[in-house]
Amino acid sequence: MIDTVPLWRAAHGRTGDKGNRSNISVIAWHPALYPLIVEQITDAVIAAQFGHRRPSRVQRHLLPNLHAMNVVLDDVLDGGVNDALNLDSHGKALSFLLLELPLAVPPALRPLLRGPAA
Amino acid sequence: MRAAYSRAMSSPAPLLIGCAAGFSGDRTDAAGPVVQALVASGRPAVLIFETLAERTLALAQLARRADPQAGYEPLLVEMLAPVLAACLRHGARIVSNFGAANPAGAARRIAALARELGLPVPRIAVIHGDDVSGPEHRALLLDRVGPALEGRAIVSANAYLGAEAIADALRAGAQIVVAGRVADPSLAVGPAMAHYGWAADDWDRLARATMAGHLLECGAQVTGGYYADPGLKDVPGLARLGYPIAEIDADGHCTIGKPAGSGGCVDEHTVKEQLLYEVHDPAAYLTPDVVADITAAQVQDLGADRVRLSGVRGHARTATLKANVCFESGWLAEGEISYAGPRAEARARLAAEILRQRLAGLGPLRADLIGVASVFGDDAGRWLHATPAGDAQDVRLRVALRHVERASAERLTREVTALYTCGPAGGGGVRTALKPTLGTLSCLLPREAVAARFSWLDERTAP
Numbered sequence A: 001m002i003d004t005v006p007l008w009r010a011a012h013g014r015t016g017d018k019g020n021r022s023n024i025s026v027i028a029w030h031p032a033l034y035p036l037i038v039e040q041i042t043d044a045v046i047a048a049q050f051g052h053r054r055p056s057r058v059q060r061h062l063l064p065n066l067h068a069m070n071v072v073l074d075d076v077l078d079g080g081v082n083d084a085l086n087l088d089s090h091g092k093a094l095s096f097l098l099l100e101l102p103l104a105v106p107p108a109l110r111p112l113l114r115g116p117a118a
Numbered sequence B: 001m002r003a004a005y006s007r008a009m010s011s012p013a014p015l016l017i018g019c020a021a022g023f024s025g026d027r028t029d030a031a032g033p034v035v036q037a038l039v040a041s042g043r044p045a046v047l048i049f050e051t052l053a054e055r056t057l058a059l060a061q062l063a064r065r066a067d068p069q070a071g072y073e074p075l076l077v078e079m080l081a082p083v084l085a086a087c088l089r090h091g092a093r094i095v096s097n098f099g100a101a102n103p104a105g106a107a108r109r110i111a112a113l114a115r116e117l118g119l120p121v122p123r124i125a126v127i128h129g130d131d132v133s134g135p136e137h138r139a140l141l142l143d144r145v146g147p148a149l150e151g152r153a154i155v156s157a158n159a160y161l162g163a164e165a166i167a168d169a170l171r172a173g174a175q176i177v178v179a180g181r182v183a184d185p186s187l188a189v190g191p192a193m194a195h196y197g198w199a200a201d202d203w204d205r206l207a208r209a210t211m212a213g214h215l216l217e218c219g220a221q222v223t224g225g226y227y228a229d230p231g232l233k234d235v236p237g238l239a240r241l242g243y244p245i246a247e248i249d250a251d252g253h254c255t256i257g258k259p260a261g262s263g264g265c266v267d268e269h270t271v272k273e274q275l276l277y278e279v280h281d282p283a284a285y286l287t288p289d290v291v292a293d294i295t296a297a298q299v300q301d302l303g304a305d306r307v308r309l310s311g312v313r314g315h316a317r318t319a320t321l322k323a324n325v326c327f328e329s330g331w332l333a334e335g336e337i338s339y340a341g342p343r344a345e346a347r348a349r350l351a352a353e354i355l356r357q358r359l360a361g362l363g364p365l366r367a368d369l370i371g372v373a374s375v376f377g378d379d380a381g382r383w384l385h386a387t388p389a390g391d392a393q394d395v396r397l398r399v400a401l402r403h404v405e406r407a408s409a410e411r412l413t414r415e416v417t418a419l420y421t422c423g424p425a426g427g428g429g430v431r432t433a434l435k436p437t438l439g440t441l442s443c444l445l446p447r448e449a450v451a452a453r454f455s456w457l458d459e460r461t462a463p
Helices: A031-040 A043-049 A094-098 A107-112 B031-041 B056-066 B076-080 B084-090 B103-116 B135-145 B164-171 B186-196 B203-216 B268-275 B344-358 B406-422
Strands: A004-006 A015-018 A021-028 A057-063 A068-074 A102-104 B015-019 B045-049 B093-096 B124-128 B154-159 B176-178 B245-248 B254-257 B291-293 B298-303 B306-310 B313-315 B320-340 B366-370 B394-403 B428-446 B453-456
Touching (some): A021 A031, A021 A094, A021 B268, A031 A068, A031 A102, A031 A107, A043 A094, B015 B031, B015 B186, B031 B084, B031 B245, B045 B186, B056 B154, B084 B093, B084 B103, B093 B164, B093 B186, B103 B176, B135 B428, B164 B176, B164 B186, B164 B453, B186 B203, B186 B245, B203 B245, B203 B254, B203 B268, B203 B291, B203 B306, B203 B313, B268 B298, B320 B344, B344 B366, B344 B394, B344 B406, B394 B406, B406 B428
Parallel strands (some): B015 B045, B045 B093, B093 B176, B124 B176
Antiparallel strands (some): A004 A102, A015 A021, A021 A068, A057 A068, B015 B245, B154 B320, B245 B254, B254 B306, B291 B313, B298 B306, B320 B394, B320 B428, B366 B394
């Protein structure tokens, strides 16, 4: 059985916003972790994690050279900085919601994880 | 040092571009160490300040309405005063969008500052053409934005200009270039075009310089700012962060670094986070200058806080320029009250319910329980609703609503204050705020409708 860890142990990221669209980078801490992320952190998994924000579209752009993917979430910011009532109207904190997703990591790759074990 | 802005027989020395601001209100002591490093290098150098977020320009336009001399970056003097003498003495050019809604006003203030500091008045170029709020553009805006614009009280309308007018000004000998709305990366592309003599359709080089500018444009966000996460992503010296300096070579590839001895860090991870920041399709990052493609980009950690970006490709720029139209959209009302100790969360939830009933019919009301659930949640309250009631002992209720009428929005602030006497026990620390709000509509304008050019500061011209 393969244990899961939170995604933040395998990757880091930053959120940006333009209007009602959010983009979140997911950057592997190590190249060997990148394929796991691509395989498991799918559009559907991401859409479910952001379900309460009702994304109209979730799109992953893969950047294998950078061992990163750029996740673009449409219509998740309650209108964006001009219209949202959220204190965080830019959605700046949303990368941390994405990085809470579980990732199954085989034992051989576990030494590549960062941060304290949960 | 002298920047070699004309086409030399041999290729000019690599250009250094330092960035000392990533938004309006950034640290005003950032520029000092950057300029010191630029000067110490003895190389051709440019200092940029990026101070215009999407809505900053509308706020500046409102400031200019109140005072015709105002409307440029409020911290202009605080930003420039510590470094102006060194930049002028050593030939480091200054390029910025800190002109905001009044680039000519900013240029006049810089000339005055130079005199106050006992310096010769520099050659200052002012970039024109971004402001499309005048009557001559109204029909075009209505056509391009559509019916959503009808009946709006327009505050500002600005097209995103590219790098060409900046490059023209530098080639003509400008020591300082003051712009309003230009695409953020163009602040770096303009100097690179001028320095290396690139043509306006040299797509690969323009794209590479664009991504260098993209790495610079948020200031410390590439040098360890907005990155730290203790125990996982530790960054030294955040209280004295060094701002970035890019070395751009003759093909546009860049190496990002920061002043020696400054705080922060530059490694492959800080650079990747900023490279993808606010990017959507990485194969088509659109600016007025070029369509940049980073799908084959390489980020190479050179050690010692230096990272090289290469592999960026460029494609022909689009036929249109993006423009933002800002308009008055109503009022945002917010209120907060704290509860602590036994049953604090239950009392905060009860207070929220009271406000829902008192403000029913005014439109959507957002309620947050700060300390329980207040950030990831949606305005409709689905997230909070799904958060089981707990026993948090230190909770701040925060509510917010928007309304087109000031008097209606103000009712929220009064109802939150009334919780002192009419709400649950022990509520304290009420704060309320009522602010006018701006809306933004975007459109694409044909390039030929926007006349970007520079002129020299003429101090005889009245504002």
